[in-house]
């Protein structure tokens with residue numbers, strides 16, 4: 001693909017414009033990165049108050065599969081990406097008929113479906129060197145019966161819907177065969193996977209960016225701590241992960257991106273399983289075909305962020321290997337922070353938080369705080385790991401954040 005140069009204007013006087021499907025916080029941070037380089041931006045998102053729509057040059061307020069909206073997006077933009085893996089793959093296909101779309105519909109389709117995703121991980125296990133947790137596919141009552149009869153090894157396990165799950169939604173933990181049957185009925189008998197519950201020593205993720213011509217760069221793996229199925233804390237500094245595991249995870253993520261012929265930023269999540277070995281075994285969990293919550297620290301701690309790389313990749317620009325210049329801890333800010341212990345609304349302690357050295361506050365412009373809703377994040381950077389941890393602990397105390405003992 002020929003590069004789309006930032007700041008360029010075509011013969012008809014139209015400025016170089018990049019488009020994104022979806023208007024959430026990932027779209028907003030993508031728009032910020034694109035605009036900093038001088039691109040105009042267009043967001044397709046039905047919500048008139050969306051985080052990305054509010055800051056973009058253009059906001060097309062239609063559904064993701066609306067033909068008129070998609071035609072308008074293609075007409076305005078020289079290249080298009082997505083910030084949301086559950087956009088209809090058909091929408092990406094439609095756009096791809098006239099414009100470069102990264103990542104492509106086929107890979108987004110794989111990441112949208114846990115069954116296809118796991119099949120892909122299995123297909124490239126030889127080159128990636130990692131497999132996923134033992135699992136079984138549940139699409140029919142006969143398959144349920146077969147699992148009940150023959151796969152007692154998968155219990156206790158987690159039943160996960162094949163499609164539309166995020167932040168732990170669409171997941172039920174099951175200990176017995178009876179619980180499994182009841183949980184599948186409760187999920188409406190939709191296509192699911194039953195995954196064996198693994199003893200986790202840690203979790204980590206890797207961000208990879210791959211260009212149209214196969215150039216690949218990656219960030220060092222970051223260690224993630226979840227609370228109630230939602231990312232709470234990301235540790236990004238040397239030593240956050242044992243070096244040997246970090247190297248393996250990074251190589252595996254790159255192999256997975258290469259195998260997919262991926263274009264854009266891909267996040268691969270891993271489990272570190274307590275298997276009795278010194279550092280534990282590495283198991284691939286899932287992938288997100290877009291920048292990821294666990295990579296938000298790259299905005300403040302690296303010389304190129306995951307969003308900068310997404311812009312470079314989709315626009316056909318070179319992909320510089322990013323360099324992390326500061327150790328960092330990222331704390332997610334859910335809507336819970338806007339309520340006190342008795343459930344009364346409160347203004348979070350911003351004044352005290354913003355007085356902390358190396359505290360970078362990002363709020364997404366969401367007007368209504370709700371429990372569990374991702375409202376923003378706080379990245380702490382500093383000269384060394386010890387001072388970053390001290391400040392992060394203080395911030396977590398001030399905001400009464402979960403996962404404090406994990407810092």
Ligand code: ATP
Pocket residue numbers: 133158160165166167168169195196197198199200203226229230231269285286
């Ligand atoms: P995301 O917000 O990352 O999209 P998700 O809803 O797609 O999350 P998963 O990543 O599958 O869900 O699971 C969420 C969390 O639940 C994991 O990060 C991990 O903490 C826990 N978990 C999931 N599967 C397993 C497993 N097989 N064994 C142990 N813990 C698990």
Ligand code: MG
Pocket residue numbers: 269285286
């Ligand atoms: Mg996950």
